[in-house]
Amino acid sequence: MADPARDALGAAAAVPEPPPAAASPPEAAAAETAGDGEVREAGGGSELKAEVADGEVRSAEGEAADAEEPGLQAGAARKVKLELKERKEKKQKVDEDEIQKMQILVSSFSEEQLNRYEMYRRSAFPKAAIKRLIQSITGTSVSQNVVIAMSGISKVFVGEVVEEALDVCEKWGELPPLQPKHMREAVRRLKARGQIPNSKYKKIIFH
Amino acid sequence: MADEEEDVPFEEDAEDAGGGLDGGQGRRKRLFSKELRCMMYGFGDDQNPYTESVDILEDLVIEFITEMTHKAMSIGRQGRVQVEDIVFLIRKDPRKFARVKDLLTMNEELKRARKAFDEANYGS
Numbered sequence: 001m002a003d004p005a006r007d008a009l010g011a012a013a014a015v016p017e018p019p020p021a022a023a024s025p026p027e028a029a030a031a032e033t034a035g036d037g038e039v040r041e042a043g044g045g046s047e048l049k050a051e052v053a054d055g056e057v058r059s060a061e062g063e064a065a066d067a068e069e070p071g072l073q074a075g076a077a078r079k080v081k082l083e084l085k086e087r088k089e090k091k092q093k094v095d096e097d098e099i100q101k102m103q104i105l106v107s108s109f110s111e112e113q114l115n116r117y118e119m120y121r122r123s124a125f126p127k128a129a130i131k132r133l134i135q136s137i138t139g140t141s142v143s144q145n146v147v148i149a150m151s152g153i154s155k156v157f158v159g160e161v162v163e164e165a166l167d168v169c170e171k172w173g174e175l176p177p178l179q180p181k182h183m184r185e186a187v188r189r190l191k192a193r194g195q196i197p198n199s200k201y202k203k204i205i206f207h
Numbered sequence: 208m209a210d211e212e213e214d215v216p217f218e219e220d221a222e223d224a225g226g227g228l229d230g231g232q233g234r235r236k237r238l239f240s241k242e243l244r245c246m247m248y249g250f251g252d253d254q255n256p257y258t259e260s261v262d263i264l265e266d267l268v269i270e271f272i273t274e275m276t277h278k279a280m281s282i283g284r285q286g287r288v289q290v291e292d293i294v295f296l297i298r299k300d301p302r303k304f305a306r307v308k309d310l311l312t313m314n315e316e317l318k319r320a321r322k323a324f325d326e327a328n329y330g331s
Contacts, residue, residue: 120249129238137276138288145290145311152310153303154268161267162250177253183263197274
């Protein structure tokens, strides 16, 4: 089963391919608009942007770095820059390979598999209901990004529970559809692994 | 056991359609029944999952969202939920972390694409 974390496209709707981004540094623009640029490492952020902006970002970066650092540091800076470039190229190539492999895989699906895959990609929580739920808990309004993030994480959470329940079902020698006993055993196992947040019990650190 | 559970879902469906008069444990109306059914099918369950399983999942999801929201409210800027807080809470879970990063990146790209498209239209 394809790991949802590896999907390049969002699950909300069929996402059209975005046109190539402008040559003006998209990293700076994204860091301002995204707001969570502080959380992402600079290297990670630029790697993601490289997928969209092809070679334009890299050459712009290269020129800027060259102009700044004269002397001994230029050698080391150039090496670091080259490594970054290589890593970006490798990551781009790996992503392209992955996309190709996914296309080959999906083209060889049976009809039932296609149905299931379509449901997997397209199913999503309604943004309005999630927003209402979060706002009823906080009492204040929340931004759109929060709703997007929360729906996404919840879908991954559902996936984890369902997959674990299917494991339990198979282990007990039974067949789907999943029954409540499978779900509860799955939840018990996930709790033991700490994948289900539970802040109801105070943790006693030093017993 | 399986036979019993196959009959009950049909009755449960009628009850839910009536607006959940006797909800039992679910004190509020079911929020995500339809979407959760599609999701369960997508993740590997049968095409028609049991209603009780869907109910259990819905309760789990609501509890998950509630927990995350409470935790996010207690860190960073108190009393507010911000994306940075969610990303911080999720940092240890590789799948969720990667998923949130992807979603937010995609959203930014779409916003930029839409803006560029609108500007192009306005210019011409």
